[in-house]
Amino acid sequence: MDTSYTKNIKEEALKVIKQIDNSENPNLQILRRSLNNVFFDEDKRIIKLGDKKETRNYFNINQAKKFMQTIKILAQINENLQKKTPNISTRQLFYMTRGIIENSDEECFEDQSESDPIIEDVEVVLDTLREELGLIATPDGYFVGDIKVKDLVTGDLLDYTKMGSGGGAIPAIVEKDVYEIVECKAKFVVVLEKFAVWNILNQTKFWKKHNCIILTGKGQAGRSARRLLTRLSKEMKLPVYVLTDLDPWGYYIYSVYKQGSISLAYFSEKSSVPTAKYIGMTTRDIIKYKIPKSSWMKLKDIDYKRIKEIKKYDWFQAKEWQEELTRLEDFKYKVESDAFVTKSVDFVVNEYLPDKIKRQDFLP
Amino acid sequence: MGNEITRAHELAEDHKEISVAEFFEKNKHLLGYENLQKSLLTCVREAVDNSLDACEEMHVLPDIYVELKKIKENRFKFTIEDNGPGIVKEHIANIFGKLLYGSKFHKLQQSRGQQGIGISASVLYSQLTTGKDTKIYSKIGDGKVHVYELHIDTKTNAPVISKEHTIYGNGRGTRIEMEVKGKYMKGKRSIFDYLQQTAVMNPATKLVYLDPEGKKHLFDRAVTKLAKRPKEIKPHISGIELGTLKKMLKITNARNIVSFITTEFSRLGKQTADQIIIGAEVDPKLSPKNLTFNEMEALIESIERTKVSNPPTDCLSPVGETAIEKGIKKELHPEFVATITRKPAVYRGNPFQIEVGIGYGGDLDKEGQATIMRFANRVPLLYEQAACALTKSLMQTEWKRYGLSQVGTSIPTGPVIFTIHMISVWVPYTSEGKEAVASYPDIIKEVKLGLQDAGRKMQVYLSRKKRASDIEEKKETFRKYIPEIASALSRITGNDAKGIKDKLNKDLEGRVESLEVKTEQYDDLELNKGKTEKEEIEEVTEELKEEMTEKEE
Numbered sequence: 001m002d003t004s005y006t007k008n009i010k011e012e013a014l015k016v017i018k019q020i021d022n023s024e025n026p027n028l029q030i031l032r033r034s035l036n037n038v039f040f041d042e043d044k045r046i047i048k049l050g051d052k053k054e055t056r057n058y059f060n061i062n063q064a065k066k067f068m069q070t071i072k073i074l075a076q077i078n079e080n081l082q083k084k085t086p087n088i089s090t091r092q093l094f095y096m097t098r099g100i101i102e103n104s105d106e107e108c109f110e111d112q113s114e115s116d117p118i119i120e121d122v123e124v125v126l127d128t129l130r131e132e133l134g135l136i137a138t139p140d141g142y143f144v145g146d147i148k149v150k151d152l153v154t155g156d157l158l159d160y161t162k163m164g165s166g167g168g169a170i171p172a173i174v175e176k177d178v179y180e181i182v183e184c185k186a187k188f189v190v191v192l193e194k195f196a197v198w199n200i201l202n203q204t205k206f207w208k209k210h211n212c213i214i215l216t217g218k219g220q221a222g223r224s225a226r227r228l229l230t231r232l233s234k235e236m237k238l239p240v241y242v243l244t245d246l247d248p249w250g251y252y253i254y255s256v257y258k259q260g261s262i263s264l265a266y267f268s269e270k271s272s273v274p275t276a277k278y279i280g281m282t283t284r285d286i287i288k289y290k291i292p293k294s295s296w297m298k299l300k301d302i303d304y305k306r307i308k309e310i311k312k313y314d315w316f317q318a319k320e321w322q323e324e325l326t327r328l329e330d331f332k333y334k335v336e337s338d339a340f341v342t343k344s345v346d347f348v349v350n351e352y353l354p355d356k357i358k359r360q361d362f363l364p
Numbered sequence: 365m366g367n368e369i370t371r372a373h374e375l376a377e378d379h380k381e382i383s384v385a386e387f388f389e390k391n392k393h394l395l396g397y398e399n400l401q402k403s404l405l406t407c408v409r410e411a412v413d414n415s416l417d418a419c420e421e422m423h424v425l426p427d428i429y430v431e432l433k434k435i436k437e438n439r440f441k442f443t444i445e446d447n448g449p450g451i452v453k454e455h456i457a458n459i460f461g462k463l464l465y466g467s468k469f470h471k472l473q474q475s476r477g478q479q480g481i482g483i484s485a486s487v488l489y490s491q492l493t494t495g496k497d498t499k500i501y502s503k504i505g506d507g508k509v510h511v512y513e514l515h516i517d518t519k520t521n522a523p524v525i526s527k528e529h530t531i532y533g534n535g536r537g538t539r540i541e542m543e544v545k546g547k548y549m550k551g552k553r554s555i556f557d558y559l560q561q562t563a564v565m566n567p568a569t570k571l572v573y574l575d576p577e578g579k580k581h582l583f584d585r586a587v588t589k590l591a592k593r594p595k596e597i598k599p600h601i602s603g604i605e606l607g608t609l610k611k612m613l614k615i616t617n618a619r620n621i622v623s624f625i626t627t628e629f630s631r632l633g634k635q636t637a638d639q640i641i642i643g644a645e646v647d648p649k650l651s652p653k654n655l656t657f658n659e660m661e662a663l664i665e666s667i668e669r670t671k672v673s674n675p676p677t678d679c680l681s682p683v684g685e686t687a688i689e690k691g692i693k694k695e696l697h698p699e700f701v702a703t704i705t706r707k708p709a710v711y712r713g714n715p716f717q718i719e720v721g722i723g724y725g726g727d728l729d730k731e732g733q734a735t736i737m738r739f740a741n742r743v744p745l746l747y748e749q750a751a752c753a754l755t756k757s758l759m760q761t762e763w764k765r766y767g768l769s770q771v772g773t774s775i776p777t778g779p780v781i782f783t784i785h786m787i788s789v790w791v792p793y794t795s796e797g798k799e800a801v802a803s804y805p806d807i808i809k810e811v812k813l814g815l816q817d818a819g820r821k822m823q824v825y826l827s828r829k830k831r832a833s834d835i836e837e838k839k840e841t842f843r844k845y846i847p848e849i850a851s852a853l854s855r856i857t858g859n860d861a862k863g864i865k866d867k868l869n870k871d872l873e874g875r876v877e878s879l880e881v882k883t884e885q886y887d888d889l890e891l892n893k894g895k896t897e898k899e900e901i902e903e904v905t906e907e908l909k910e911e912m913t914e915k916e917e
Contacts, residue, residue, distance in 0.1 A: 017864060
């Protein structure tokens with residue numbers, strides 16, 4: 001693995017040792033990942049982490065254990081990188097760093113909820129992504145289309161036109177050095193919130209007919225699905241269109257693909273598609289395509305509350321979005337993309353998507 | 365007519381036949397003899413209070429020996445001996461054999477003798493319950509011991525001396541032996557409890573107690589200086605009640621109302637007296653005996669309107685903060701004691717003074733409610749705790765503020781002892797039982813202020829103590845993680861783990877000072893920071909949750 005990370009870890013550790021030698025309060029400087037250090041970069045149009053740092057001191061009663069945990073995780077990651085162990089999950093790392101503290105009955109980590117935030121800390125301290133530190137999040141996404149990739153871990157050449165009805169699973173790590181795009185003939189990407197919709201498009205070979213890639217992150221997208229989409233957009237210059245449910249949650253899923261999320265703001269720079277467009281559903285589509293009323297569901301209080309929240313986000317300030325959110329409030333119903341089948345099973349395949357893309361009828 | 369006279373004579377005969385014994389029998393609940401347990405206690409209390417008062421009057425450090433011997437079921441022999449002045453021969457018989465003889469009843473002076481009606485009642489109780497005489501030994505320092513055996517003639521309220529002789533003996537003091545019916549109990553309101561509380565508030569006293577089980581208890585002297593004797597004073601005019609005024613007007617030798625006011629009351633000059641009289645529109649030349657009811661009322665009203673100087677406070681003799689602290693420490697062994705002697709104050713014209721002590725931790729019982737010891741003029745009040753103004757003031761104080769746990773307005777809980785001492789020439793009691801102080805607002809206020817003063821002292825101690833244990837706890841936390849950090853750093857860098865560990869441990873020891881200072885300085889900041897951090901975490905968690913639910917959808 002990349003030795004530059006082991007070098008960085010060693011540098012951090014030596015810094016701490018030097019502080020100890022100088023009788024300073026041993027500390028690590030960590031970018032704050034809390035809401036007050038998250039902002040929307042208007043130029044790059046992504047959610048970003050600010051530069052506010054917090055000092056994690058050892059001789060501070062609230063931080064002592066966290067400090068110890070951070071050093072321990074650094075040591076374990078360092079060891080894994082040096083030994084070139086296969087990529088492991090955050091849960092596996094949790095088990096590797098567990099253990100009873102000497103002369104006590106206290107665990108170094110009580111449960112995974114203690115080690116996960118430390119992993120995020122380490123990512124920002126080393127200014128990298130966990131994927132590059134040999135750590136994986138459980139992947140949860142599929143895609144097919146005219147694209148060929150070489151998996152450098154296994155050495156396999158993957159042809160995503162031949163993935164059958166199950167489609168191609170998005171691996172946990174899709175970084176260039178292990179997952180090399182060899183060829184891409186597809187002209188654009190359609191992202192589907194729902195696996196069920198993606199499934200119909202795959203079975204009907206929508207991607208072949210329109211020469212595109214269809215991808216689903218199965219709901220809120222995981223890290224590798226977002227990373228892959230970013231690479232397709234940035235490296236292959238493919239336009240990206242997103243289809244979600246007609247409800248505030250669907251809108252937000254789109255915005256995460258496009259601008260990133262608050263909780264993983266430090267991840268946005270490397271996983272966001274500011275050029276992505278929103279296909280739908282929109283409130284206007286419901287009328288225009290005469291989506292039957294049997295597929296409408298009443299908006300609940302929690303939905304209205306979410307609409308109000310989203311309306312306030314900096315990245316939803318475009319006029320079109322503000323209007324759409326107001327229309328949704330007035331419309332009083334939400335419509336799941338699964339519900340398109342009430343019109344007809346192939347409606348989304350043969351009518352809705354081709355029509356919307358042809359007319360470039362998108363929200364920004 | 366003749367018949368009626370006879371009837372009246374008959375009635376008069378009936379009246380005469382109500383003997384002292386009957387009076388005692390009917391009123392024994394007022395006199396402290398309502399049950400066997402309390403009766404035994406009352407006998408001891410009367411005798412001990414007398415001994416203490418006598419010693420203090422002579423300015424002798426009290427040395428008192430109390431013995432209770434069980435003779436048979438519910439029958440005890442009670443013996444008390446002191447090193448007081450003794451009693452001159454001529455007075456012995458009357459003091460012990462005549463009810464209400466030489467009582468301190470009309471004297472305006474801070475004294476103990478407000479409980480019961482005196483030692484002669486014990487003598488009566490003894491003879492009524494056992495038929496035995498009381499034996500008295502008195503030495504006044506002339507090399508002789510006068511020994512009397514006596515009881516009271518219940519019809520004439522006069523002593524009946526059955527034996528009397530004089531032997532030779534040195535020193536001074538009085539010894540009393542009596543046999544009484546009683547019930548011996550342990551625990552709260554026991555004789556031990558009473559003696560121990562007496563020892564707390566009378567730290568210059570040495571008490572030895574031999575209990576019915578043959579166990580000897582020593583309540584030793586903690587200070588060797590007696591408090592100054594309180595002075596006798598005249599009544600103070602403010603707060604005087606109509607009945608008292610009427611009585612005083614009747615017995616005064618003053619020839620006119622002006623001289624009545626200036627001579628019969630404490631600290632009143634002619635100017636103030638004139639002011640009162642003008643205010644009441646009464647003729648200043650009027651003889652006090654000729655005042656009408658309306659004029660008396662006008663006088664009272666005018667007194668209430670007139671500003672008069674406070675009564676002198678040299679009539680009060682507090683125990684003192686140091687002495688009470690020693691008293692609490694020697695008897696109860698708490699780890700910390702705070703004591704407060706308030707400045708004298710006045711309720712209804714009566715000067716009074718409050719002394720508060722709080723003991724915390726150490727040998728005190730950690731379970732349940734705090735112990736409250738109430739005192740009036742150094743005498744423990746053992747009964748009617750709930751009705752007492754001293755208890756009420758304590759319950760109305762917010763103890764949480766001073767670091768104790770308390771549910772609503774109740775007695776706080778924890779290893780705590782409170783001593784509340786009220787000193788006054790006239791302690792107002794709620795009832796004839798003289799066990800609870802009446803709830804005058806001025807008294808409640810003073811007690812509360814005293815409790816708060818002492819509470820603040822205790823709180824400083826408690827927070828200092830907490831800080832010390834906090835520091836130790838912090839140190840322990842820091843110490844705990846050092847080996848993990850050292851080994852992790854060593855794994856990354858290859859540096860020697862032991863070196864890192866030793867350096868960190870050394871550093872930790874050096875940091876203790878700064879740890880403490882930092883906690884004090886940054887307490888607030890840390891708290892605020894922690895709060896916002898927590899809020900932030902909550903916000904972020906909320907976001908994550910939302911994303912999770914989205915994912916599920």
